Amino acid sequence: MLQVTDHAGKVTFEALDSKAVEARKKAVLEAYEKAEKARQESGKDEPKLAKPAFSVLKDAISGKDAKEKAEAEAARHKEEHERKLKEKGGGT
Secondary structure, rough: OOEEEEOOOOOOEEEOHHHHHHHHHHHHHHHHHHHHHHHHHHHHOOOOOOEEEEEEOOOOOOOHHHHHHHHHHHHHHHHHHHHHHHHHOOOO
C-alpha cells in the first residue's frame, strides 16, 4: 500500500505489490523531473514544484484475496483523506 503525493500536490493511494512500488516511485519522480524542466524552460517566474513524497502505509497483505484486501484498504485510505480535506475546507 503506497501513498503518493505528486509534484502537483495530488494524493493517491495505490495497492501495489512490492515489486511495483519501486517502478511507481521511479515513474512519479520522472514525471516530476520532466515538469520541473518544462517549468524552468518556460522562462516564467513560477515557484519551484514540490518534490513528490511517498509513504508505505502497509508493507504486506497476504492471503488468497490479498489483492482485493489491498484495493479495499486503498479505497478506505482515499475516503479518509477526502473526508479530512472536506473538514479542512479543501478540495481533493
